Amino acid sequence: MIFNEFRLTGDFLHGFAILLLIFNIIKTRSCYSVSGMTTILYVITFLCRYLDLFSFNISSIDIVLKYNTIFKIYYIVSNCLILFLIYGLFRKTIDKSHESFPIFGYLICAHILNWSTCYFTNYKNIDMEYFWRFSIYLEILAIIPQLSLIYKQRTITKTMTYYLVMLGSYRVFYILNWIYRYNMEYYWDPISFYCGCIQTIIYIYFFICIYPQLNNENQYQSVDLTKDIISAVDTKENINQKSTYDIPLIHNVV
Structure with a gap:
């Protein structure tokens, strides 16, 4: 794999989005508009996707491998930190009334999608590759509780808007990354590409159909x-x- 501007832009947009959410939670001392279920699903997603961290050789001189490892650790640690802020320090500010769908429903859906594609591709081994594919499908579903929470609360802050815009943009740049790699390296990963397209469609639908119906919380506060x-x-x-x-x-x- 070679670095390209699409991959780098997508990675840093994703990283800054998580960092923005952490700073906002600490600054406001509130998790009212943050979905704990989405954070749990993201933690499971990255733990399943990056099982290869346990076999990483720190003495490796491969710059690409070190770059990937740094971001893998960052995604896991940062989402675990958000989970601690939600269910630890600021647990009294959680809006529990609007998160009723059981988390196991999302896990089962991702599992069914994974097994169905394994069947079509004649891939039925349960190993690191299986968990990687499972994490790809789970990431599609992980953002749904967050969007659902915002829709039910009928309000959205500017910080949450920026957070969602950066997450959606990160998926767009990753789609461009897969197209670029196909043209330059002749490498094609249909699961990552099509799942990324579905995620992008979810964000586009939210901002076109749902976002205009929401109240800007900052305006009402002012x-x-x-x-x-x-x-x-x-x-x-x-x-x-x-x-x-x-x-x-x-x-x-x-």
């Missing part, structure tokens, strides 16, 4: 803040006026 300021100013003026009226005139004092 409006409420303005009302609070006006109310506070009026209250202060009323108190000052009342204090003025309560003070007796000096010639009335006996």
Whole structure:
């Protein structure tokens, strides 16, 4: 494999998206708009996909191998950190009322998709390749709880919008990466390509059909803040006026 601008752009968009989400959770000290189920599915996805980490030779001089290893570790550790923030430090801010679909449903769907494609390709061995394919299908489903949570809450913050845009863009650049590799290296991975296309369609559908129906939480917060300021100013003026009226005139004092 050779590096290309599409692969690098996709990797860094994905990495920055995760970093943005972590900083936002820590800054706001809230996980209200973050789906814990999506994070769990991402952790399972990357653990299944990167089982080869246990066989990595740190003394290897292959720059591509080291690059891939760094990102593999980053994806696993960062998503585990998000999981800790959600169910550890800020567990009281979780919106549990809108995540009702059992997580095993997503795992079973990914498992069925994996077995069906194994049957069509005459590949039936349960090994690292099997878990890698399972992770590809699971990643398609992993974002659905997050999008569903946003839809049910009917609000979305600017940070969450940027996060989803970067995730969707990362998949677009990965599609371009597969096309580039097919033309330059004659390497073709139909599962990764078509699954990436499905993920991209999911993001496009969300931003075209669902996003316009959502309220911008920041706008409503700013409006409420303005009302609070006006109310506070009026209250202060009323108190000052009342204090003025309560003070007796000096010639009335006996």
